[in-house]
Amino acid sequence: MKDDSDAPIAERAPAPDVASDAQADPPRKPFKARGSFVERCEECRLPVLNCLCPYRVTAESTTRVWLLTHPLEHYKPTNTGRLIGDVLADTEVFTWRRTEPDEGLLARLDDPRFAPFVVFPDDQPDYAHRVVGPEAVHEARDDGRIPVLILLDGTWRQARRIFRKSPYLDTLPVLPLHTSRHTRYHLRKPASAAHLCTAEVAAELLRQVGDATAADVLDDYFDVFNDSYASSRRHSKLETPTPAMKRLLARRSV
Numbered sequence: 127m128k129d130d131s132d133a134p135i136a137e138r139a140p141a142p143d144v145a146s147d148a149q150a151d152p153p154r155k156p157f158k159a160r161g162s163f164v165e166r167c168e169e170c171r172l173p174v175l176n177c178l179c180p181y182r183v184t185a186e187s188t189t190r191v192w193l194l195t196h197p198l199e200h201y202k203p204t205n206t207g208r209l210i211g212d213v214l215a216d217t218e219v220f221t222w223r224r225t226e227p228d229e230g231l232l233a234r235l236d237d238p239r240f241a242p243f244v245v246f247p248d249d250q251p252d253y254a255h256r257v258v259g260p261e262a263v264h265e266a267r268d269d270g271r272i273p274v275l276i277l278l279d280g281t282w283r284q285a286r287r288i289f290r291k292s293p294y295l296d297t298l299p300v301l302p303l304h305t306s307r308h309t310r311y312h313l314r315k316p317a318s319a320a321h322l323c324t325a326e327v328a329a330e331l332l333r334q335v336g337d338a339t340a341a342d343v344l345d346d347y348f349d350v351f352n353d354s355y356a357s358s359r360r361h362s363k364l365e366t367p368t369p370a371m372k373r374l375l376a377r378r379s380v
């Protein structure tokens with residue numbers, strides 16, 4: 127990767143605070159988000175003005191998601207990785223630490239029931255032999271294994287670090303996301319419209335590997351999160367339900 131601006135994965139907040147090893151440890155205090163004085167819902171962590179909870183809908187999928195989350199990302203209310211777990215109940219979240227691999231994740235990687243794929247761009251030659259396409263996910267499923275998308279959840283800089291400094295990921299197939307989709311995320315400023323946030327990456331890949339319903343629900347839930355959060359920043363309540371809100375409410379009432 128030439129610089130941070132070509133990152134097609136992960137959330138793209140400018141990340142001046144994550145450059146050194148020493149800072150890979152969890153912060154002592156929860157991340158102080160802009161507007162952290164705002165009263166937040168304890169469930170969804172959005173400002174209560176536009177709480178996300180009424181739109182929470184679960185979906186079935188044949189593919190699972192495991193998030194390997196950078197410690198600094200956990201506390202950010204604008205994190206979209208957590209939305210995936212709200213929609214797909216089997217989602218697991220592991221905290222990445224460079225010198226202390228998560229034991230639960232290592233056990234999962236050893237479990238032959240699962241076929242894990244690391245989601246990462248395919249733009250570097252040194253791991254080109256590991257790159258696979260969505261058909262590999264279908265093949266794993268046909269073999270009776272549960273395909274798993276491992277998403278590296280953090281800024282681009284953090285995701286690259288996780289990819290490069292986690293030896294237990296080095297033998298896994300790498301699944302890049304190829305899409306013409308432009309991001310709809312407007313809570314952090316991306317370096318480019320082609321840079322999708324974590325929930326968008328998950329939705330697009332789920333769609334590409336045959337989990338269309340889960341992808342649709344996650345997309346709608348992400349859009350509601352995005353609109354609700356942005357509206358709260360303007361201190362206004364979304365009075366008229368958006369199309370995504372209406373679709374999720376319809377699913378809830380079924």
Ligand SMILES: [Zn+2]
Pocket residue numbers: 167168169170171172177178179180
């Ligand atoms: Zn809520």
